[in-house]
Amino acid sequence: MPDSASPLPSLDALLRMPAAETLAARFGRTATAAALRAELAACRAARAFPTPPAAILDAAADALARRFAASQRPVFNLTGTVLHTNLGRAPLPRAAAAAAAEALASATTLEFDLATGQRGERDEHVGRLLREITGAEAATVVNNNAAAVLLMLNTLALGREVPVSRGELIEIGGAFRIPEIMARAGAVLREVGTTNRTHPRDFRTAIGPETALLMRVHQANYAIAGFTAAVPPAELAAIAHAAGLPMVEDLGSGSLVDLAAWGLPHEPTPQESLAAGADLVSFSGDKLLGGPQAGLVVGRAELIKRMNANPLKRALRLDKARLVALEQVLLLYLNPDRLAEELPTLRLLTRPAEAIRATAERLAEPVRSLWPDRPVAVESCRSQIGSGALPVDLLPSYAVTVGGKALESLSAWLRMLPRPVIGRLAEGRLWLDCRCLEPADEAAFIAQLRAPADTW
Numbered sequence: 001m002p003d004s005a006s007p008l009p010s011l012d013a014l015l016r017m018p019a020a021e022t023l024a025a026r027f028g029r030t031a032t033a034a035a036l037r038a039e040l041a042a043c044r045a046a047r048a049f050p051t052p053p054a055a056i057l058d059a060a061a062d063a064l065a066r067r068f069a070a071s072q073r074p075v076f077n078l079t080g081t082v083l084h085t086n087l088g089r090a091p092l093p094r095a096a097a098a099a100a101a102e103a104l105a106s107a108t109t110l111e112f113d114l115a116t117g118q119r120g121e122r123d124e125h126v127g128r129l130l131r132e133i134t135g136a137e138a139a140t141v142v143n144n145n146a147a148a149v150l151l152m153l154n155t156l157a158l159g160r161e162v163p164v165s166r167g168e169l170i171e172i173g174g175a176f177r178i179p180e181i182m183a184r185a186g187a188v189l190r191e192v193g194t195t196n197r198t199h200p201r202d203f204r205t206a207i208g209p210e211t212a213l214l215m216r217v218h219q220a221n222y223a224i225a226g227f228t229a230a231v232p233p234a235e236l237a238a239i240a241h242a243a244g245l246p247m248v249e250d251l252g253s254g255s256l257v258d259l260a261a262w263g264l265p266h267e268p269t270p271q272e273s274l275a276a277g278a279d280l281v282s283f284s285g286d287k288l289l290g291g292p293q294a295g296l297v298v299g300r301a302e303l304i305k306r307m308n309a310n311p312l313k314r315a316l317r318l319d320k321a322r323l324v325a326l327e328q329v330l331l332l333y334l335n336p337d338r339l340a341e342e343l344p345t346l347r348l349l350t351r352p353a354e355a356i357r358a359t360a361e362r363l364a365e366p367v368r369s370l371w372p373d374r375p376v377a378v379e380s381c382r383s384q385i386g387s388g389a390l391p392v393d394l395l396p397s398y399a400v401t402v403g404g405k406a407l408e409s410l411s412a413w414l415r416m417l418p419r420p421v422i423g424r425l426a427e428g429r430l431w432l433d434c435r436c437l438e439p440a441d442e443a444a445f446i447a448q449l450r451a452p453a454d455t456w
């Protein structure tokens, strides 16, 4: 039905209205006209006559705001899991994030040597730091630890066998499974031992002419307890070397420092793996290391050189922004005395329970005034490190809890805030674990709870 025959305003008439001018200034004429056309069509289809022009403009404004809104946004992570994979894992130091943003908007020395004016090495910005920090001969970096494992296996074990203990054939969330990545890397998995017990002789008897290397995988997100046995890294390395094979280790989280120095449970370090005799060690950039998503491999220069010569390396390499962020984060490791202050991941993991409790106490009042009819309390709870690190070790923390009915809709409301708040539902309450809400962010958190809904 043409506009002239319906009780709806024409597109032209709508576009001439001041509210449409405002939309056009913000979203452009093309998009504004398209939104108004869509609203007119919807009114016609629903036979919603007459619809006042202001209502059509309002609906178009809503549609435009939704269409132009970015879907990836910062959130408040009050889940109690510090390295939350779904929420982007490690938060970067502000300075590292700013340096990465600057690099994205500029030309940089990515592959340019200022001293000679010649082509430079992209990975060397972080390579020198990784060598210094871990003591390794060489290092290389790729998209993530899954890519690092893929590249190690594809380079060193294409078409050949890799014995792995059955206790280490793990699945990490998000479809990373050792047997599958091994198949895609073109290596042949040779399972040895049993789920709970694997012995040195299991590896020794598995080695044959087709064996390419021996591999160890950090169990990451699960633990085996009870009647267990595993081959220690040093022994596995000795077995490999006696057969003239390399031993490689997928360390998963791989902290670059001994977390026990900060009162946290010890997590294996690449330095320890190298000292035990591993020839290559891979680990993630955005887990305990506290940097951007990346996969880091350190170890013997000759093996790293072969990995860098693999055409897959080019497909898996890092971009300048992440290399800048990673370099900035690794620089912090040169001053371990200040690491727990400067590196957000370590700062959050080592935050004293009493400081978290103080944050929870300050939050409780604004939360209570939002929902005066609900029980609101400050309760002790346990945070998790996340990302597969130390799954059995939980950190003492404090949360603001909200009880009552319909907690699902309460959570949904918090997710609709300008900076969405992500908590956790358990035991009939909504838990807002305050570990990851640092004092600097408290004001912003409270302000958006206090703002009346129609100002968003």
Ligand SMILES: *Cc1c(COP(=O)(O)O)cnc(C)c1O
Residues within 6 Å of the ligand: 144, 145, 146, 147, 172, 176, 217, 218, 219, 220, 221, 250, 251, 252, 253, 283, 284, 285, 294, 295, 387, 388
């Ligand atoms: C996390 C993890 C991976 C995958 O690392 P990404 O950086 O997420 O790709 C692989 N292996 C182990 C043991 C892990 O813990």
